[in-house]
Amino acid sequence: MILANIPSPPQGVWHLGPLPIRAYALCIILGILVALWLTVRRYTAMGGNPDTVWDAAIVVIPAGIIGGRLYHVATDYDKYFCADCNPVDALKITNGGLGIWGAVALGAIAVWVMFKIKGIPMGPFADAVAPGLVLAQGIGRLGNWFNQELYGAETTVPWALDIYYRVDAAGRNAPISGRSTGEIIASVHPTFLYELIWNVLVCLFLLWAHRAWKLGHGRVFALYVAGYTLGRFFIENMRVDEATMVFGFRINAIVSVVVFIIAIIVFFSLKKGKETPVEVDPKYHAALAEKQQEDGDEASESTDSSATPGKS
Incomplete structure (x- = not known):
């Protein structure tokens, strides 16, 4: 007997006149904003220049979206480049x-190039961004809930997710852009929810480990990669959506194993200990010291001037 299923949203797209408002895009935007807020707080507390976070955002957001889409299209090319496919759909993020x-x-490469040009160490920034990044990924999974996609096998667990039949204005089947008829197609494992919960737990773990283990030099980011891929491997194998298979395994599950191993090796290879605030951003602290010196000189000159007797 099903005790309490999780309902899917009745729709994932709303229209303001001719303008479609997509829940998937809103979830991604919300995730980005949360990640930026947390990264600014963390990087500033570590001694970095908060303006650097906004500079990095200008670079990493478009690079991340492009890289993410390229990976998806490359690993699911048969959905976009087949006899009955429309290649233009590859651009519909x-x-x-x-x-x-x-x-x-691609986001990491873009930021690495930016930090190289600026002459700023990237390790501290990577450590600052890691918890917010994995939290943003969890928030983004809500978009899959609205789109009724990437779910698991049918189940009778109390937290099963009900998938509705959706139709467009003409009554045609439209799983993503349509509106629910109320008819339940299947009750499945809510893998979007499993990954959301896992990502939140990884975020909290990273926040704790950064302080408790005094991590630095990019080791928090390596730990993020290891933590995320560990959960993704099991959740990926629960999904029943079509996926590119390699040697009988889902490609994302294979990538998870490979990246997990690399992340663990990198974690233990990187330098131990935390950076000092000056090491986080030497140029920023040099500029602050110079500004303080100038302010001190101006204050000294002002004091000397006020102490000089006026002429009669």
Whole structure:
């Protein structure tokens, strides 16, 4: 007997006149905003220049979206490049489909180039961004809930997710853009919820480990990668959506194992200990020291001037 199922949203797209408002896109935007807020707080507390976070956002957000989409299209190419497919759909990001591996990889490369140009160590920034990044990924999974996608096998567990039949204005089947008829197609494992919960737990663990273990030099980011891939491996194997298979396994499950191993090796290879605030951003602290010196000189000159007797 089903005790209490989780309902899917009745729709994932709303229209303001001709403008479609997609829940998937809103979830991604919300995740980005939360990640930026947490990263600014953490990077500033570590001694970094908060403006650097906003500079990085300008670079990493478009690079991450492009990289994520490229990975998704490359690993699910048969959905976009087949006899009955429309290749233009590969550009429709709001319909769903962003591969986290491509997003992190291209985003990291873009930020690395920016930090190289600026002459700022990237390790502290990577450590600052890691908890917010995994939390943003969890928030983004809510978009899959609205789109009724990436779920698991049918089940009778109390927290099963009800998938509704959706139709468009003409009554045609429209799983993503349509509106629910109230008819339940299946009750399945809510893998979006499993990953959301896992990501929140990883975020909290990273916040704790950063302080308790005095991590630095990029080790928090390596721990994020290891933690995320550990959970993703099991959750990926619960999903029943179509996926590219390699040697009989889902490609994202294979990537999870490979990246997990690399992350663990990197974690133990990186330098131990935390950076001092000056080490986090030497140029920023040099500029602050210079500004303080200038302010001190101006204050001294003002004092000397006020102490000089006026002429009669």
